[in-house]
Amino acid sequence: MDRGGCRLSGGGGGMITLEDLESVSEEQLSVSPEEEQQQEQEERLLQYWRDVARGHQVEVPTDMAEPIHQITTNNEGAHTREQVPYTLITRKEKCGEVVFEKRHYEKAHWACITVHEDTYEQSICYGFMKIMRYICQQNSADSYLGMTIPIVTVVRTDEMHTTLSRAVTVAYYLPPLHQSEPPRPHDPEITIEQWPAAIIYTRPFTGATNELTIIHEISSLAEALERPAACVSDSFIVAGYTNPAAAHRQNEIWFLERP
Numbered sequence: 001m002d003r004g005g006c007r008l009s010g011g012g013g014g015m016i017t018l019e020d021l022e023s024v025s026e027e028q029l030s031v032s033p034e035e036e037q038q039q040e041q042e043e044r045l046l047q048y049w050r051d052v053a054r055g056h057q058v059e060v061p062t063d064m065a066e067p068i069h070q071i072t073t074n075n076e077g078a079h080t081r082e083q084v085p086y087t088l089i090t091r092k093e094k095c096g097e098v099v100f101e102k103r104h105y106e107k108a109h110w111a112c113i114t115v116h117e118d119t120y121e122q123s124i125c126y127g128f129m130k131i132m133r134y135i136c137q138q139n140s141a142d143s144y145l146g147m148t149i150p151i152v153t154v155v156r157t158d159e160m161h162t163t164l165s166r167a168v169t170v171a172y173y174l175p176p177l178h179q180s181e182p183p184r185p186h187d188p189e190i191t192i193e194q195w196p197a198a199i200i201y202t203r204p205f206t207g208a209t210n211e212l213t214i215i216h217e218i219s220s221l222a223e224a225l226e227r228p229a230a231c232v233s234d235s236f237i238v239a240g241y242t243n244p245a246a247a248h249r250q251n252e253i254w255f256l257e258r259p
Contacts, residue, residue, distance in 0.1 A: 042069045064129065067136035070144050081147045084108070084173045089199070092224070099224045100203045107197045109182045110171045113190045120164055120211045124153055127170030134190055135172065139183035148173045150239035150252070153209075157234060161218055164211050199257035201225060202239070206249050209238055217253040231255040 042065040049068055050060050060068075089102040113130050115123040128151065135145045151172060156165035174182050174192075182192045203221040207213060218236055222228040237254035 038069065042066060045069055045072055061129075064132075067132050067138075070136035081149045082175050083149055086200070098204055100201055100221060103200050103202060105195075105198050105200055107194060109174045109179055109192055109194050111174060111182070111185060111190055112169055112171045112193050113187075114167055114169045116166045117168075118166070120153075120155070120168060120209075120214070123166070123168035124170055124209075127153075127168065130187055130190060131170055131172045134185045134187060138186040140186075141178070141183035143183075145178060145183065146175045148175055150241045152240070152254070153238045155214060155236055155238060157215070157218065157236070159234070161222075161233075162215060164214065200237075201231060201255040201257065202252045204250065204252050206251065208249070209240065209251055214238055214253070221253050221255055225255070228255070231257055 045068050046060065046062070046065040049064075084105065086103040086105045089104055091101045092099040111131060111134055113127045115127040117123040117126060131151070135147065137144060139145065151170070154169040154171065156167055157163060158165075171193075184192070201221065203217065203224060205213070205217050205220075214236075217238075225231070232255070235256070237256070239252040239254055241250040241252075
């Protein structure tokens with residue numbers, strides 16, 4: 001597949017997210033469009049994010065210049081991300097901390113891409129770069145679609161839940177404005193899927209999302225649930241809410257209740 005030039009080395013990197021892009025400071029965006037041509041702005045922002053990316057061991061390709069510019073100028077640090085809507089059914093807490101929540105999610109359209117790379121980190125990087133392009137005008141609406149959270153990745157495990165499959169699906173929830181008529185992606189590897197309504201069990205966790213932490217969080221949620229056998233047992237969802245470079249990253253592991 002076309003990897004979009006995004007590469008991780010050493011298997012221990014991270015990925016560039018839309019939240020990273022929105023963290024560009026006002027000073028870095030101080031030059032107005034009237035004072036500087038868009039191409040120069042794109043080159044400046046691209047170079048900035050290439051510098052940031054080195055800390056993640058990620059290379060940002062040249063063709064990401066326009067999506068980066070789109071994200072930055074549309075958000076400017078003040079854009080409100082729409083959260084995937086749900087209804088809370090119940091919550092279990094212990095010592096003031098959430099052990100797990102049971103939620104109901106309505107059926108909805110998601111933009112999805114499944115990637116098969118050597119590591120989980122590589123797969124989410126390659127997949128997310130393509131989703132980012134879809135959000136930023138590479139769609140039939142020819143417009144910026146808007147950001148939603150969480151960005152989720154569907155992972156699959158072996159029967160013993162000790163190893164992740166190389167197949168990782170990165171998915172983006174279409175904002176409510178586009179739910180009835182989802183814009184078609186230009187990239188043929190991205191598909192628009194309508195996910196059915198579902199009961200989801202979730203457990204929050206902080207820190208990095210890699211193969212070791214995901215396996216650990218799957219085990220932790222299974223131990224916390226009274227009836228883990230009632231959930232799908234071979235695929236799970238990692239939901240990411242914040243920049244993975246942040247000191248306190250906010251994530252969740254999701255189990256899908258069997259129909």
